[in-house]
Amino acid sequence: MSKQKQKFLEVSTGEHFTTGNHAAAEGALAVGCKFFGGYPITPSSEIAEHMALRLPQLGGNFVQFEDEIASIIGILGASWGGVKSMTATSGPGYSLMVENIGLGMMTETPCVIINVQRGGPSTGLPTLVGQQDIMQTKWGAHGDFEPIVLCPNSVQECFELAIEAFNYAEKYRLPVTLLLDETLGHMSERLIIPDASKIGKVERKKPKDSPEEHLPYKPDDDLIPPMAVAGEGYRVMVTGLTHDERGYPDLNTKTQDKLVRRINDKIRLNKKDIIKVEEYMLDDAEFAIISFGSVARTAKGAVNRARKKGIKVGLLRLITIWPFPNERIEALAEQVKKIYVPEINYGQITREVERSVHGKTEVKGIFKLGGAIHNPQEILKEIEGDA
Amino acid sequence: MSKQKQKFLEVSTGEHFTTGNHAAAEGALAVGCKFFGGYPITPSSEIAEHMALRLPQLGGNFVQFEDEIASIIGILGASWGGVKSMTATSGPGYSLMVENIGLGMMTETPCVIINVQRGGPSTGLPTLVGQQDIMQTKWGAHGDFEPIVLCPNSVQECFELAIEAFNYAEKYRLPVTLLLDETLGHMSERLIIPDASKIGKVERKKPKDSPEEHLPYKPDDDLIPPMAVAGEGYRVMVTGLTHDERGYPDLNTKTQDKLVRRINDKIRLNKKDIIKVEEYMLDDAEFAIISFGSVARTAKGAVNRARKKGIKVGLLRLITIWPFPNERIEALAEQVKKIYVPEINYGQITREVERSVHGKTEVKGIFKLGGAIHNPQEILKEIEGDA
Amino acid sequence: MSRVEIRFAGFGGQGIGLMGRLVGEAVSLLEEGKNSVMTQSYGPESRGGASSTDVVIDEGEIDYPKATELDYFVVLSEEAYQKYIPKLKEGGILFVEEDLVTLDENAKKAKKIFKIPATKIAETLGSRLYANIAMLGYVCANTTDIFSEEAMLTIMKEKIKARFVEKNLIAFQKGMEYKSDS
Amino acid sequence: MSRVEIRFAGFGGQGIGLMGRLVGEAVSLLEEGKNSVMTQSYGPESRGGASSTDVVIDEGEIDYPKATELDYFVVLSEEAYQKYIPKLKEGGILFVEEDLVTLDENAKKAKKIFKIPATKIAETLGSRLYANIAMLGYVCANTTDIFSEEAMLTIMKEKIKARFVEKNLIAFQKGMEYKSDS
Amino acid sequence: MGQSLERRRKKPEWPAFVDLEKLKGPDSQVYIIKDRCKECEWCIIYCPEEILETGEEINAKGYRPPVLKEGKTFDDCAECHFCELICPEFAIYVKVLEESDAEDE
Amino acid sequence: MGQSLERRRKKPEWPAFVDLEKLKGPDSQVYIIKDRCKECEWCIIYCPEEILETGEEINAKGYRPPVLKEGKTFDDCAECHFCELICPEFAIYVKVLEESDAEDE
Amino acid sequence: MTEDQNQLLESEAHPLDGFLREGRIPHIFCPGCSLGSITNVLIEAINESGIDPKKVAVVSGIGCTGRIAGYLNFDSFHTTHGRSIPFAIGLSVTDPERKVIVISGDGDLFAIGGNHFIHAARRNANITVVCVNNFNYGMTGGQAGPTTYVGQFQTTAPYGSLEEPFNIPNLAASCGAVYVARYTALDVRRVKEAFSEAIAKNGFSFVEVLGSCPTTYGRRNQLAEGKKILEFFAEKTVLNHDADTRDVQIDKNSPIIVGKFVDIEDKPTLTDNLLALQRVSQAKKG
Amino acid sequence: MTEDQNQLLESEAHPLDGFLREGRIPHIFCPGCSLGSITNVLIEAINESGIDPKKVAVVSGIGCTGRIAGYLNFDSFHTTHGRSIPFAIGLSVTDPERKVIVISGDGDLFAIGGNHFIHAARRNANITVVCVNNFNYGMTGGQAGPTTYVGQFQTTAPYGSLEEPFNIPNLAASCGAVYVARYTALDVRRVKEAFSEAIAKNGFSFVEVLGSCPTTYGRRNQLAEGKKILEFFAEKTVLNHDADTRDVQIDKNSPIIVGKFVDIEDKPTLTDNLLALQRVSQAKKG
Ligand SMILES: Cc1ncc(C[n+]2csc(CCOP(=O)(O)OP(=O)(O)O)c2C)c(N)n1
Ligand SMILES: Cc1ncc(C[n+]2csc(CCOP(=O)(O)OP(=O)(O)O)c2C)c(N)n1
Ligand code: SF4
Ligand code: SF4
Numbered sequence A, B: 001m002s003k004q005k006q007k008f009l010e011v012s013t014g015e016h017f018t019t020g021n022h023a024a025a026e027g028a029l030a031v032g033c034k035f036f037g038g039y040p041i042t043p044s045s046e047i048a049e050h051m052a053l054r055l056p057q058l059g060g061n062f063v064q065f066e067d068e069i070a071s072i073i074g075i076l077g078a079s080w081g082g083v084k085s086m087t088a089t090s091g092p093g094y095s096l097m098v099e100n101i102g103l104g105m106m107t108e109t110p111c112v113i114i115n116v117q118r119g120g121p122s123t124g125l126p127t128l129v130g131q132q133d134i135m136q137t138k139w140g141a142h143g144d145f146e147p148i149v150l151c152p153n154s155v156q157e158c159f160e161l162a163i164e165a166f167n168y169a170e171k172y173r174l175p176v177t178l179l180l181d182e183t184l185g186h187m188s189e190r191l192i193i194p195d196a197s198k199i200g201k202v203e204r205k206k207p208k209d210s211p212e213e214h215l216p217y218k219p220d221d222d223l224i225p226p227m228a229v230a231g232e233g234y235r236v237m238v239t240g241l242t243h244d245e246r247g248y249p250d251l252n253t254k255t256q257d258k259l260v261r262r263i264n265d266k267i268r269l270n271k272k273d274i275i276k277v278e279e280y281m282l283d284d285a286e287f288a289i290i291s292f293g294s295v296a297r298t299a300k301g302a303v304n305r306a307r308k309k310g311i312k313v314g315l316l317r318l319i320t321i322w323p324f325p326n327e328r329i330e331a332l333a334e335q336v337k338k339i340y341v342p343e344i345n346y347g348q349i350t351r352e353v354e355r356s357v358h359g360k361t362e363v364k365g366i367f368k369l370g371g372a373i374h375n376p377q378e379i380l381k382e383i384e385g386d387a
Numbered sequence C, D: 001m002s003r004v005e006i007r008f009a010g011f012g013g014q015g016i017g018l019m020g021r022l023v024g025e026a027v028s029l030l031e032e033g034k035n036s037v038m039t040q041s042y043g044p045e046s047r048g049g050a051s052s053t054d055v056v057i058d059e060g061e062i063d064y065p066k067a068t069e070l071d072y073f074v075v076l077s078e079e080a081y082q083k084y085i086p087k088l089k090e091g092g093i094l095f096v097e098e099d100l101v102t103l104d105e106n107a108k109k110a111k112k113i114f115k116i117p118a119t120k121i122a123e124t125l126g127s128r129l130y131a132n133i134a135m136l137g138y139v140c141a142n143t144t145d146i147f148s149e150e151a152m153l154t155i156m157k158e159k160i161k162a163r164f165v166e167k168n169l170i171a172f173q174k175g176m177e178y179k180s181d182s
Numbered sequence E, F: 001m002g003q004s005l006e007r008r009r010k011k012p013e014w015p016a017f018v019d020l021e022k023l024k025g026p027d028s029q030v031y032i033i034k035d036r037c038k039e040c041e042w043c044i045i046y047c048p049e050e051i052l053e054t055g056e057e058i059n060a061k062g063y064r065p066p067v068l069k070e071g072k073t074f075d076d077c078a079e080c081h082f083c084e085l086i087c088p089e090f091a092i093y094v095k096v097l098e099e100s101d102a103e104d105e
Numbered sequence G, H: 001m002t003e004d005q006n007q008l009l010e011s012e013a014h015p016l017d018g019f020l021r022e023g024r025i026p027h028i029f030c031p032g033c034s035l036g037s038i039t040n041v042l043i044e045a046i047n048e049s050g051i052d053p054k055k056v057a058v059v060s061g062i063g064c065t066g067r068i069a070g071y072l073n074f075d076s077f078h079t080t081h082g083r084s085i086p087f088a089i090g091l092s093v094t095d096p097e098r099k100v101i102v103i104s105g106d107g108d109l110f111a112i113g114g115n116h117f118i119h120a121a122r123r124n125a126n127i128t129v130v131c132v133n134n135f136n137y138g139m140t141g142g143q144a145g146p147t148t149y150v151g152q153f154q155t156t157a158p159y160g161s162l163e164e165p166f167n168i169p170n171l172a173a174s175c176g177a178v179y180v181a182r183y184t185a186l187d188v189r190r191v192k193e194a195f196s197e198a199i200a201k202n203g204f205s206f207v208e209v210l211g212s213c214p215t216t217y218g219r220r221n222q223l224a225e226g227k228k229i230l231e232f233f234a235e236k237t238v239l240n241h242d243a244d245t246r247d248v249q250i251d252k253n254s255p256i257i258v259g260k261f262v263d264i265e266d267k268p269t270l271t272d273n274l275l276a277l278q279r280v281s282q283a284k285k286g
């Protein structure tokens, strides 16, 4: 039996031709995810289905909950049970999850949520692409918190950023959202999974003190408290109420200020470590495109086409969406004449870019309201008009 | 019996000493709300309690649903049943409602949601004040839509803006959020309710064509389609899927573009009609405070105190939060040296102000993270430091 | 006249909220040219523990609705006294239920201290529940810038349930008439 | 070689998705220096109706994953033909299941049209289900810039369930060998 | 499916049971909207009089709508309307001729 | 509450029933943590031996914790621990002295 | 004339077409899916109920079944996943004359929507709820759900499901439904009768229809065609109106018990209660 | 010595203090609230169960009852309103040895949380759920809820409630709970016993404790003191272990039936099933 067991590997090393959804699921498995709690929804369901197949083989558990609310809170429970856990959904499901994503933020519970975006609002376009949930990942829940949100643009990156999402979740102790979109989730291309030894895994920091001395919400200098989980004898105390370092509810402005400031600042102050962007042909650029997700692929196409025509355009691809790379963008604003922001929504990242540039350059959103990604030509046309 | 019935009036004309919560409930009744669906939550419960007492007297219905999700969808159902309907909640409940607020946006269903804000995130500070759900009212649900959100700063205005919220909801056909906070909801002061004849009521536009010709989602020039409701013979067809003018699901980019653009533009293009601000001592101001809700009271106090000291400060109070008055703020940015934004959160309206000023002036947020409103002194101190 | 801040405090069940509401209402609705705002502190406990109510009175707009430097502190329990006495401003005025509160040196900053055995007075009327109103009467008799007797009587008749009005009026009267020994 | 766009289309149940997946995979994993992206159209219907799969092949990065101007259109149903023929580019190449598709003048823009009775061929193997693979064999034999026979055979052996492999290999072979009359 | 036919006719607790005795109405006609049919065969299988069979002709969607079985006529139809009720495509229905209708034709 | 006492002692189906016959253990002591008591009086009302009553003394919170009834001693305690179980404030408990304990003191 | 007619008559329109929204047929349901049949008899039941069509509203959640509302030419509402029932309550109480029918899938009503179901039954909301139970989530491609029986295969039960499903009629009965019936989609005649009775009822009436989903359920369970599923129903079904709802759980090997299990008279509905509160409250002050 | 002791002995600490989190007593519960008593016997039951305290986790939702987890010196989780059960499932399946106890209010578990309850019971999640039913929402100030009986007054039922409440033990039983008991808070000894049995059980065990809430329930219903509510329980309670759960609905006038209603052995739990899937899946490829 144990010999048979060895046949099932967390890391499916090798070359594959597969979808973004499957790649993300494999990434999660590769980094050690052992619990998936979810509820089906197009276009994310293949992630759940893949986990249902693979997790039991690896000694993990797949639970299909009764809804998305149960799913998100279930993975928080599993995380406190000591395992890496995740869920996957799309807009309507994410909307139902926001309350308990907030609980995850307040209780500093590592876990990963994959949102495969479709066209909204409401039921909208269930089988077609959208990028309309960008702002929701930051502002969906009530109260102040700083989320980490990552946004791949290839099947390979779905795999890699799934790993990164878990690593950030564990390192910074919070629910991390991996933001795919229908195009990426459903398209197949080459995925190269490296050797298990090449997978960089981050594990949550454990307390070094004894259960008697331990204060579960006392942070280290990096503002992150080590995390004891259930069953380790630390008698952890976890609440979504404003709490002190012991984890006890303490309902006053002082404790609130200390706690909420810290859970925000632990991300704000570590922006450098968290923010990833890809820069393409920006060195001499007179125009820039800022893009993310599957649209960033066609944005790159537009850059290449423009360059062929002699127009100096570059691309800043946002891999980390939140925290938002506003400093990099402000610097870019000083360099270029105009920034284009193609996105499949009615102006979400565009707003953030506008905020970041402080009036230093012109910002133009190129919006599609859902259902299809931009054609490189559509983006090119806009730039050509200005160049 | 009918004589007795007359004793119960929708409009409780007269002078009262009451809370913001009760005032908002009375405003809703005064404008003709006949259905309340809700679920208790501190600090909003008094609204539900008041409606439970008053609605049956007025021949209306109060249903305490099993949760907030049922509440919001229940009031959408009631609205399609032809009556003005509302719910009231606070952060955690609002978080649960966002999915179906999105449905309300997509199906263009008039109704009102009161959110009495407490400290967050998560369960946070249930009995203490917060202003942390500002961004959530715009970005809480997946997909693109333009909400209308109003924010009173006195008990009197709770009454008046409850009426306005219903009027906007009916006129523009969407769920409108009235954003109170714990301080306002629970404090008592004078409320003067005018004569019934003085209450300006707006009713939803009805179709003029026959059921056979009628296209339920064909807008007039103002981008708003007349609204037939259930039981009128129009055989309305309502779906949260992307739909054409007949209301039929039509899942493609073209219909999506047309529909989603319109439900956004009907608000964007009518900003002038919707945006309300209060300007106080701005004419000669060298500094400005931008504020809203209960904090705007103390901001006014700070202005008065500063003026006494000869510092030229003015106040722009946002009554309409969304759509955001960015043009007015950009103009202000050209006038003043610095804008202060005191708010009980870690920087929400401040971000929008930053975006609006396009680098034309400095913007400084004065944040309290929840539990108490600013003391005028705290705001004054910041300004004095700069003046 | 400028801003006046009053805090009523005691334990749950003493009807502290009602005191604030009556005062706020009397001022707001019946005192010409005055505004008032009443706020209550809400704790996580549904009931029990310290209870307090603030009334802020001003002729102009009341910008800041919370009381921070109390002009008057009307206190009916030891716990509340301990908790809030630091908020009494230098030279403020203190009203205490003398049987339930033990004054300490913190009380020294008060310009004047009025003591009344409000609970005992109430008990002569058959229930401790009238202590709050007896205290209100006492406050009325010994202050000039909060509310008038007339306004309070009007409001009490309007707001208190019919079957309790009479006793409350008597309690108020007894409070009005009470003279402290000190 | 630059970008090549291929669309496979038919009705649900013909195994259209599998065609795309096999081609995409063969190219991506076995054709040196080539990348491929496969996408499928998803409708609200779970099943039934038109089904289509696009494969885009390029030596460089594939920036735009969707097919817009088809170099090859491989079609196995009338409905799909009608729906997608406008996307075939001027001078593109058309493969049709001749018994299920009636060509119209739209087909004229094709540089070349290959017809095959793939379903009938499949039926000789005992099931219509092999029609897709027969068609793939036919495509393989008549194109040079999509995938090689070798790559496809390798992938089929790997991806198709063991008990179906043999028949599918035969179907592929029959497709390879098929010569159209036209 | 033959073996279940007996039960279908006789046992009231059997699903899809039709008490043919009770169905002695006027004449009827069976209509087909060919292009709607998706060949589920339910009308064929569950017709208690077994008067239908799968046709040869293929409709626009590629399906073969039912036809009257060789040798059967509308007279064999029990007017039970079962095909009409069960057809998921609104493709087949039975029109019962009223006395007047019958006379007219 | 006197009238329910009989039932309380005798009827096993009665809530809070205690079978006093079974409780013949060693000696016991009843402890009170005065400042925790909130005067719900449950220990007093439901003590099957009725050995407690409301005291005169007021604790820090303003409540009057129970005291032994005039004339009752720990010997009257049936050692049923009911007061200990029902006390919502963790304010009263019964310590059963083991033989050794008893000897020690 | 009919005697010698040896061909079916061709037609372009169905007698019920007027009850279907123009241009919406063909529907999106798969070949061999019983949702069309159920729609068909639902229309007949509504039509024969004699209720003014203006007063009929149909509400669905999301799912294949959830698409039914959108085909019907009544006031029809396609809401969000799981939320049809509270929407229906809002619609229902605002006009006591209105007949609101909810029709949705088992996932919609009993997975995500379970809470609304039990509360609506408890309150005796004056609505009719129809659940088409196809043992899986059709719309999203065949995941297991709360009606998936032990041993059934679905995309999220690749090794066969081991969880007990709900006994839906029993759940409805336990929460106070005044009418509870279950039939299979094969038994359209009884389904129609149940619809008629449920619609005629005051209060929370519930019909479970076991439906055929060849595409996402059948394919994985050796029942890949609609006719196989109907045959499976034909073989397994046992009619027993007197069954105790506690005994009607569905499992792989036992017979499927169908029938009308609950039919209670004169229980005040939510609407009755709300009207009573209006009377009481108005009487109080006067 | 004890014979002549005529005063209670004074003490500073309670024998159970070690099971309570340091510095958290006094708790926030009102005078005359039974939540403290229930906490007390819960601790005793856990303590006497012999389970390694490390392996015990307590999960609550939001509400007065929901505060209990936070007082207990075990791994304790105060989640969001209504969501304790799925959180508990996540905790439970990640360590098959772990004993997870959910304790929460009737509003939390049966209003907003109702769906999670019925699904967890259906799946036979290996958790113990305790509901303290005080007939109203205490924490938020006394609104009516799904356990408010007909004729009861609450802030949102100012004219008296007219809606039927849930029959909670019956709901639990209908969904498959393997252990179902109900007692009143007066009957602490039996409550403790029920807790012990429930904790010892494999699978979904459920105990309903009728609690006293003098503040928000009692005050509006002529039972303004804790002792009055206990006396009300004393008078109304009838012990009947054999009662059919369908007959244990609570209403204003009938007796309150208490007892152990369900106790089923050997039903596979969710955890068992998940482990079985691991075995099956691993065997499949090998
Ligand atoms: C909040 C939310 N979660 C998930 C979905 C995805 N979804 C759509 S339909 C459905 C289930 C369909 O199953 P069922 O209700 O049984 O209906 P069927 O399609 O089988 O008729 C799901 C999970 C959604 N639309 N919204
Ligand atoms: C999402 C959400 N909705 C509402 C609330 C407000 N809330 C807190 S506790 C509670 C109900 C408490 O009642 P119950 O569960 O019966 O517990 P009790 O306080 O009576 O013990 C409510 C509605 C909340 N915290 N979160
Ligand atoms: S029942 Fe309808 S769809 Fe099925 S075969 Fe008969 S006519 Fe065709
Ligand atoms: S243990 Fe407590 S309740 Fe029992 S007899 Fe002794 S004092 Fe009374």
Ligand code: SF4
Pocket (backbone or CB within 6 Å): D046, D047, G028, G029, G030, G032, G033, G034, G035, G064, G065, G134, G138, G139, G212, G213, G214, G215, G216, G217
């Ligand atoms: S997937 Fe199933 S339920 Fe959905 S339409 Fe197809 S057969 Fe019907």
Ligand code: SF4
Pocket (backbone or CB within 6 Å): C046, C047, H028, H029, H030, H032, H033, H034, H035, H064, H065, H134, H138, H139, H212, H213, H214, H215, H216, H217
């Ligand atoms: S409100 Fe009720 S339930 Fe809550 S602590 Fe007070 S008495 Fe107990």
